[in-house]
Amino acid sequence: MKRWMMVIALVLFARAGLSYEPGEVVNADCNKKQELKADCSKFSGGGRAKNVIVFIGDGMGLNAIYSARVYRNGPKDLLELEKMRRQTLVKTCSLSGVTDSAASATALATGTKTYNGRIGTGPDDKDLADIVGLAKQTGRSIGLVTTDMVVGATPSSFSLHQGDRFTFGTLAEEYLAVKPDLLFGGGKEWFEKKSGSADLLEQAKKQGYLVVEDAKQLDSVSSLPVLGLFSEEEMTYELDRKADSPEPHIGQMTQKALDLLSQDPDGFFLMVEGARIDHASHKGDFNRMLEEVIALDQAVKIAKDWQAKNPETLILITSDHETGGMKVVPADDKKGDKVGYKYTTKLLPGIPALHSGQKVALFGQGPGSEGVEKADDNTQVFCVMQRALGVEGGGK
Numbered sequence: 001m002k003r004w005m006m007v008i009a010l011v012l013f014a015r016a017g018l019s020y021e022p023g024e025v026v027n028a029d030c031n032k033k034q035e036l037k038a039d040c041s042k043f044s045g046g047g048r049a050k051n052v053i054v055f056i057g058d059g060m061g062l063n064a065i066y067s068a069r070v071y072r073n074g075p076k077d078l079l080e081l082e083k084m085r086r087q088t089l090v091k092t093c094s095l096s097g098v099t100d101s102a103a104s105a106t107a108l109a110t111g112t113k114t115y116n117g118r119i120g121t122g123p124d125d126k127d128l129a130d131i132v133g134l135a136k137q138t139g140r141s142i143g144l145v146t147t148d149m150v151v152g153a154t155p156s157s158f159s160l161h162q163g164d165r166f167t168f169g170t171l172a173e174e175y176l177a178v179k180p181d182l183l184f185g186g187g188k189e190w191f192e193k194k195s196g197s198a199d200l201l202e203q204a205k206k207q208g209y210l211v212v213e214d215a216k217q218l219d220s221v222s223s224l225p226v227l228g229l230f231s232e233e234e235m236t237y238e239l240d241r242k243a244d245s246p247e248p249h250i251g252q253m254t255q256k257a258l259d260l261l262s263q264d265p266d267g268f269f270l271m272v273e274g275a276r277i278d279h280a281s282h283k284g285d286f287n288r289m290l291e292e293v294i295a296l297d298q299a300v301k302i303a304k305d306w307q308a309k310n311p312e313t314l315i316l317i318t319s320d321h322e323t324g325g326m327k328v329v330p331a332d333d334k335k336g337d338k339v340g341y342k343y344t345t346k347l348l349p350g351i352p353a354l355h356s357g358q359k360v361a362l363f364g365q366g367p368g369s370e371g372v373e374k375a376d377d378n379t380q381v382f383c384v385m386q387r388a389l390g391v392e393g394g395g396k
């Protein structure tokens with residue numbers, strides 16, 4: 001295809017939403033020098049939002065979305081997340097090249113690129129001002145929800161500051177210093193008393209947190225602050241859950257987060273991560289990946305229904321990176337089919353798929369979502385959120 005044809009195709013593609021044909025994925029060159037910090041000046045117009053909700057599908061590339069759409073709805077009937085009013089594609093590269101979840105979530109939450117493995121800290125090891133801290137300064141309540149351990153890279157990078165994403169015990173301690181109003185996910189083992197470590201669950205209770213450990217307890221929560229730790233490590237894959245599983249689904253966690261956070265008259269900031277899309281993709285486990293995307297889409301539906309009654313709310317949906325360099329093999333697929341696909345990043349023995357440089361989707365709807373279509377890099381998602389929250393120029 002000639003270059004100008006490609007440009008027109010891309011513009012049409014961006015305008016028409018993601019009802020694209022498989023194979024239209026765009027690879028960013030992550031070996032190129034990356035812009036360190038987002039220039040937020042072009043995001044100065046646009047509306048303000050009382051509440052901001054950002055969904056992150058970890059490892060959820062365009063073809064993961066397409067595969068889930070075909071399986072659930074058929075090739076033409078879009079998922080809830082694809083029906084968002086505004087959409088574009090963004091680069092996810094980090095200063096290390098192809099990003100990991102820590103550097104990418106740091107970029108989303110702070111507007112600054114960093115090296116892989118870093119949690120809310122820049123390449124110079126300094127703490128970066130994050131969107132959670134900025135939202136907190138305006139009196140908004142803060143919620144972080146994940147199906148990963150809460151000390152996993154994505155939720156951690158939104159509010160914590162460490163040089164190494166794998167210092168889980170330290171990250172757990174830092175949460176009790178940062179004090180998000182609501183924290184839901186797995187990773188209870190990092191809060192429990194072990195030899196030589198503090199009992200962080202007891203400490204959280206002393207700080208006023210209600211600590212809940214299963215879906216039934218979650219149901220009965222009616223006030224903040226709340227710490228929900230529903231599994232020792234990551235939460236169980238949707239496909240592996242029995243009907244009587246005590247773990248809440250991502251949709252249930254999202255609904256409860258909205259019920260609780262909306263009690264704050266100043267508004268709220270909520271991040272919800274569908275983490276296990278990435279975990280399944282690394283294993284080349286297509287079936288589990290599909291169910292995780294569909295569960296995230298159900299959580300998006302819950303937020304969209306809530307937004308319909310609370311229109312002063314911005315919803316954004318993106319991915320921290322694509323996993324697998326997934327390519328769909330075009331075929332005459334219909335609803336219920338599992339599309340043909342191949343991973344193009346097979347590089348390491350025993351790990352079928354790695355992160356890729358494919359651009360990922362950014363969807364938005366609500367006040368402040370005007371900025372979505374101006375963005376072409378993950379750092380600019382920070383600009384969109386900052387503008388919507390009215391916290392430009394703030395920070396430490």
Ligand SMILES: [Zn+2]
Nearest residue numbers: 059278282323
């Ligand atoms: Zn990964």
